[in-house]
Each structure stands twice: as structure tokens, then as C-alpha cells.
Amino acid sequence: MGLKETVDVPELDDGENARSVHINNDHAERILSQLSKYEYASLRHVLILLLWKTGVRTGTVRSINVDDVDSTEGYIEVRHRPGYGTPLKNKSAGERFIAISDKTARILTDWIEEKHPGTEDDHGQTPLLATRYGRISRSNIRKNSYWVTRPQFVGDDCQCGVDDHSYDDVHQCEDAVSPHALRRGSITHHLRSEVPRPVVSERANVSGDVLEKHYDETSLEEQMNLRREHLDNI
Structure with missing residues (x-):
């Protein structure tokens, strides 16, 4: 087994160098299109949909229970429940309501009503992202991210040089990325779509300084053009 599979890599704290690779919007939408066509309202579909559309951390998406969803x-x-094994990185300061679109709500409803295994976790809660064994694990989240972000998933060629791209070994592919790359890409897409920085900051639960320093992948020219659109009359 490779390092990515055996080590539970912690999420980066504020001030750490979180800037790295990210998934762009076109790639993410192609992934979601494939999932919608071939794995509609599956656990994997719901997981990747939430990671991309909300930009939340792995621990946050894992913490959501069925009862937390109002379709x-x-x-x-999003709630901080340390006593139930689902704490948030920023504790109670990370609690918030995250708006979802009608389309996302419909997919979540179809998952919950049609395909959810109905299993509870060790604390008697019903996790939204549930397997037949209980709440999805962090390693399972990572493996699903690697699986869908490998180029072959959307019909592209891979440049990594690794022969074995099976589910258990896909983490070895250098072209497949972790859930954090989805978070970075989601945040960047929100900013490029002219969502105000304070809104993105609150939705992703990251401070403005950290947002700009570690998560914003927009270029300086893009940032200037976005500002210009709000300053045409000045």
C-alpha cells in the first residue's frame, strides 16, 4: 500500500502552505456529469457533489447527518459534535448553514430516500455519507477523490506513468488528487464567478487572510478584472 492510503494526512491549519494543485471548473463538471450519468445519487456522486459545490473540508462533509439536510x-x-466523533476544525465557530441549489437538494433527496443504506454510526446517528458499515471514513473519502479525478474517469489520457490504476492503487497516480484540491478548486471557482469574498469565506469557513494566501488560485490579472467590474463608474 502507498503512503496516501496508509497515513491519515491531517488537514492544514491556518498559516500552513495549503496552495498546490486544484481542480478547475470544467474538469469538475465533467466528473459530475459522469457521476450523474453512470452513478446517479450514489454515495460517490453525493460525496463529490458536496465537496465541489460547497467547498467544505473533508471533516465537515463527513460530519453531516441525514437530519442536517433540509432539501x-x-x-x-453544519454542526460541531465532538462528543459524537464528528468535530469541526474550527469547533463551534465552524457551525453554519450552507445553502444548496434545487438540483443538489434533489440529488441528496434521491440518495436519502432511494439508496441510503440506513446505517447508523457508533453514536447512534445516521450519517448522510454512510456505507453499510456506518459513517464514511476519511480514507474512503480520499480514495473516492483519487478515483474520480484520475484523467481516465472522464476519458482523458494519464501522464503519470503508473500502470496500475485500480481502485486500491489509484492513489499512486500523480494526476489524481486529494479532496483538498477539490476544496481549493471550488473556492477559486466561486471567486471567479464573482461571489463576494466575505460570502466565500463564510461558506468555506476560512478567514479572509487565509483565503487569499492559501486558497485563491486566481491570477493577479483575474483579480484586477474582477475588481474592475465593480469599479466601472468610479
Whole structure:
């Protein structure tokens, strides 16, 4: 087994060098299109959908319970539950409501009502991202991220030089990336889509300084053009 599979890599703390590779919007949408066509409302589909559309951390997406989802009103409640094995990185400061689109809500509903295994975790809660053994593990989240971000998943060629791209060994592919790359890409896409920085900061639960220093992949020219659109009349 490779290092990525055997070591539970911690999420980066504020101030650490989080800037690295990221998934761009076109690639993410191609991945979601494949999942929607061939694995609709599956555990993997829901996982990748949430990671991309919300930009949350791995620990956050893992912490969500079925009861935290309100598909009718269109939001997910994120709660800090250290006593139940699902703490948030920023503790109670990380608690918030995350708005979701009608399309995302519909997919979550189809997962919950049609395909969810109905299993509980060790604390008697029903996790949204559940396997038949309970709450999805961090390693399972990572492996699913590696699997869908390998170029072959969307029909592209891989340049990594690794022959074995089976599910258990896909982490060896240098072209496959971790869930954190989805988070970075999601945050960057929000910024490129002119979502105000304070909104992105609150949604992703990251400070403005850390957002700019570690997560914003927009170029200086892109940032200037985004500012210009708000300053045309000045």
C-alpha cells in the first residue's frame, strides 16, 4: 500500500502552505456529469457533489447527518459534535448553514430516500455519507477523490506513468488528487464567478487572510478584472 492510503494526512491549519494543485471548473463538471450519468445519487456522486459545490473540508462533509439536510428549504446545517466523533476544525465557530441549489437538494433527496443504506454510526446517528458499515471514513473519502479525478474517469489520457490504476492503487497516480484540491478548486471557482469574498469565506469557513494566501488560485490579472467590474463608474 502507498503512503496516501496508509497515513491519515491531517488537514492544514491556518498559516500552513495549503496552495498546490486544484481542480478547475470544467474538469469538475465533467466528473459530475459522469457521476450523474453512470452513478446517479450514489454515495460517490453525493460525496463529490458536496465537496465541489460547497467547498467544505473533508471533516465537515463527513460530519453531516441525514437530519442536517433540509432539501425543502435548500440548506445543510453544519454542526460541531465532538462528543459524537464528528468535530469541526474550527469547533463551534465552524457551525453554519450552507445553502444548496434545487438540483443538489434533489440529488441528496434521491440518495436519502432511494439508496441510503440506513446505517447508523457508533453514536447512534445516521450519517448522510454512510456505507453499510456506518459513517464514511476519511480514507474512503480520499480514495473516492483519487478515483474520480484520475484523467481516465472522464476519458482523458494519464501522464503519470503508473500502470496500475485500480481502485486500491489509484492513489499512486500523480494526476489524481486529494479532496483538498477539490476544496481549493471550488473556492477559486466561486471567486471567479464573482461571489463576494466575505460570502466565500463564510461558506468555506476560512478567514479572509487565509483565503487569499492559501486558497485563491486566481491570477493577479483575474483579480484586477474582477475588481474592475465593480469599479466601472468610479
